[in-house]
Amino acid sequence: MGGWAIAVHGGAGVDPNLPKERQEEAKRLLTRCLDIGISALRSNLPAIDVVELVVRELETDPLFNSGRGSALTENGTVEMEASIMDGPKRRCGAVSGLSTVKNPVSLARLVMEKSPHSYLAFSGAEEFAKKQGVELVDNEYFITEDNVGMLKLAKEANSILFDYRIPTIATCGAGAAAMDSPLQMNGLPISVYAPETVGCVVVDKEGRCAAATSTGGLMNKMTGRIGDSPLIGSGTYACELCGVSCTGEGEAIIRSTLAREVAAVMEYKGLSLHEAVDFVIKNRLDEGKAGLIAVSKNGEVACGFNTTGMFRGCATEDGFMEVGVW
Amino acid sequence: MGWAIALHGGAGDIPLSLPPELRLPREASLRHCLDVGIAALKAHKHPLDVVELVVRELENHPHFNAGKGSVLTSSGTVEMEASIMDGQTKRCGAVSGLSTVVNAVSLARLVMEKTPHIYLGFHGAEAFAREQGVETADPSYFVTPENIERLKQAQEANRVQIDYTQPIKKEPNVAAAARIPNGDSQIGTVGCVAVDSEGNLASATSTGGLVNKMAGRIGDSPIIGAGTYANHICAVSATGKGEAMIRGTVARDVAAVMEFKGLSLKEAAAYVIGQVPPGNAGLVAVSSTGETPRCTILPECFVLLPVKMDIQRFPYGIFQLK
Numbered sequence: 001m002g003g004w005a006i007a008v009h010g011g012a013g014v015d016p017n018l019p020k021e022r023q024e025e026a027k028r029l030l031t032r033c034l035d036i037g038i039s040a041l042r043s044n045l046p047a048i049d050v051v052e053l054v055v056r057e058l059e060t061d062p063l064f065n066s067g068r069g070s071a072l073t074e075n076g077t078v079e080m081e082a083s084i085m086d087g088p089k090r091r092c093g094a095v096s097g098l099s100t101v102k103n104p105v106s107l108a109r110l111v112m113e114k115s116p117h118s119y120l121a122f123s124g125a126e127e128f129a130k131k132q133g134v135e136l137v138d139n140e141y142f143i144t145e146d147n148v149g150m151l152k153l154a155k156e157a158n159s160i161l162f163d164y165r166i167p168t169i170a171t172c173g174a175g176a177a178a179m180d181s182p183l184q185m186n187g188l189p190i191s192v193y194a195p196e197t198v199g200c201v202v203v204d205k206e207g208r209c210a211a212a213t214s215t216g217g218l219m220n221k222m223t224g225r226i227g228d229s230p231l232i233g234s235g236t237y238a239c240e241l242c243g244v245s246c247t248g249e250g251e252a253i254i255r256s257t258l259a260r261e262v263a264a265v266m267e268y269k270g271l272s273l274h275e276a277v278d279f280v281i282k283n284r285l286d287e288g289k290a291g292l293i294a295v296s297k298n299g300e301v302a303c304g305f306n307t308t309g310m311f312r313g314c315a316t317e318d319g320f321m322e323v324g325v326w
Numbered sequence: 327m328g329w330a331i332a333l334h335g336g337a338g339d340i341p342l343s344l345p346p347e348l349r350l351p352r353e354a355s356l357r358h359c360l361d362v363g364i365a366a367l368k369a370h371k372h373p374l375d376v377v378e379l380v381v382r383e384l385e386n387h388p389h390f391n392a393g394k395g396s397v398l399t400s401s402g403t404v405e406m407e408a409s410i411m412d413g414q415t416k417r418c419g420a421v422s423g424l425s426t427v428v429n430a431v432s433l434a435r436l437v438m439e440k441t442p443h444i445y446l447g448f449h450g451a452e453a454f455a456r457e458q459g460v461e462t463a464d465p466s467y468f469v470t471p472e473n474i475e476r477l478k479q480a481q482e483a484n485r486v487q488i489d490y491t492q493p494i495k496k497e498p499n500v501a502a503a504a505r506i507p508n509g510d511s512q513i514g515t516v517g518c519v520a521v522d523s524e525g526n527l528a529s530a531t532s533t534g535g536l537v538n539k540m541a542g543r544i545g546d547s548p549i550i551g552a553g554t555y556a557n558h559i560c561a562v563s564a565t566g567k568g569e570a571m572i573r574g575t576v577a578r579d580v581a582a583v584m585e586f587k588g589l590s591l592k593e594a595a596a597y598v599i600g601q602v603p604p605g606n607a608g609l610v611a612v613s614s615t616g617e618t619p620r621c622t623i624l625p626e627c628f629v630l631l632p633v634k635m636d637i638q639r640f641p642y643g644i645f646q647l648k
Contacts (some may be wrong), residue, residue: 085573090574091573092572094544096544097447097448116540117539117568118544118572118573119544119545119549119572120542120544121422121423121542121544123448124541124542124543125542218443222443222454223453224448224454225450226422226443226444231549232549232552233551237575250444251442251444254445257550257555260551264579268586
């Protein structure tokens with residue numbers, strides 16, 4: 001009992017045909033981020049600082065779907081969103097619709113600490129960013145060649161369905177990769193889905209929990225679309241008992257208020273962290289596909305997912321460390 | 327088991343001294359909206375249709391902080407937001423940052439039914455509105471003289487406020503004043519919850535947000551689990567200080583404590599409101615369980631009953647059960 005713990009994720013729902021080098025690349029990034037978090041924890045930084053630090057690292061690396069490397073909207077642009085929550089007083093901050101802010105998670109933190117509000121979006125958020133003097137870049141900075149290719153495939157597959165639970169008959173002209181795998185998430189073939197929302201949860205030595213989540217959202221999304229990542233209670237939640245960050249099908253996560261659900265069953269049913277995570281993944285997602293990472297104030301860490309794979313890593317003060325995809 | 331409906335139409339700080347010329351139109355509007363909802367339930371309309379209908383009415387009435395009559399941002403503009411949720415399927419829709427859409431709640435419903443997404447904001451939401459051909463108006467349509475005045479006062483006092491009817495001055499009723507931090511009233515949103523005789527539940531919430539809010543500020547009303555929630559157990563629409571309701575996941579928690587702690591609707595609502603700093607939140611809720619009451623409005627002091635007028639400070643709430 002006690003001691004610090006940290007978990008990171010780079011998205012739930014992985015293409016089983018993902019090339020080995022991509023998997024290794026992802027594991028290396030997760031390991032690096034864990035190490036950054038672990039050093040910070042060993043230097044006694046509070047949980048809220050650690051989650052921000054780690055998510056900044058994930059945003060800056062173009063590999064996952066956040067900050068640089070974000071999925072693209074239907075217009076080929078990037079609209080990023082993030083949220084952060086500090087367990088002790090349940091302070092929170094969130095941003096959506098960012099197009100020039102280099103590190104959305106840090107702007108979310110500034111919303112929490114430097115504004116009278118909890119959530120700012122679009123041009124209002126960009127204005128606030130300017131006033132706060134955070135690092136701003138052109139929208140092109142966030143766009144990677146990989147994602148330009150993915151957007152094209154997504155448009156060809158044209159399968160953001162209104163009901164993603166109905167399997168599509170593959171349309172002709174869909175990319176070869178899309179045909180290989182019948183797995184779908186959010187209506188897109190898994191190979192173009194770009195699930196890699198990032199997140200980090202931490203409990204520090206004092207038992208304080210924090211959580212943060214950041215994403216570019218759904219590939220080929222409508223401009224203005226907001227997903228679960230910036231929504232407190234859905235993609236992110238932290239309280240006295242635990243910190244949770246979710247990833248996967250945004251609709252499913254929002255409908256089940258997934259992050260809050262983990263904390264609610266701990267708080268109101270007295271479940272342990274592991275029991276809570278299991279319960280929520282098994283019982284609260286219906287046909288939705290998602291995953292989450294969580295820590296408890298007692299220094300425990302857990303992750304759960306009902307998808308094919310989730311990029312994740314976790315570590316605890318007693319020396320346990322694990323990075324995985326499947 | 328019959329139907330039940332509850333709605334709230336926050337109209338600003340309502341001290342007992344509120345003059346009749348300000349109070350009566352609001353009461354009449356509220357009663358009208360309730361009647362619209364009751365007629366719909368009696369005509370066997372699905373609760374999702376009922377809550378949308380009622381919230382549309384509330385949005386159209388200029389006395390309430392939603393649609394026409396929305397409070398103003400720090401730039402003097404209107405940015406409206408809303409959400410709607412169907413208890414049976416837990417499907418939901420939400421919109422934020424609207425400036426020309428006459429009925430935000432209806433656009434939220436269209437997001438739910440006509441897009442693969444749940445939540446659209448700002449220019450994207452406005453573009454979707456045009457695609458859908460919903461009724462839009464010039465931004466000036468939504469602005470009322472009262473709200474221009476409220477913004478002016480808030481800016482003079484350098485405050486972000488939820489909404490208030492009275493200018494900020496010494497309250498004659500000291501106890502009342504003591505309950506409002508900084509003289510802010512705690513209203514700012516409209517909402518409706520309904521359940522039909524089959525136990526189908528729905529909730530919808532709509533607002534212009536906080537007086538003098540920063541452009542781009544999103545509150546609790548469009549956030550599923552904060553301002554709006556419905557599942558197979560209950561439907562909740564909350565109102566108050568958005569930031570407190572977001573961190574308190576107020577709407578979701580009512581259902582959660584009913585389910586996980588076995589509390590009745592009334593107990594659950596009281597429990598959840600009790601967790602939020604006093605004066606920061608209110609809600610209306612209905613349940614599908616056979617218990618009575620099937621409706622609750624917290625704080626209870628603002629129930630507007632057909633026979634007895636008992637108006638106090640918190641949101642106007644009104645309900646009726648079959």
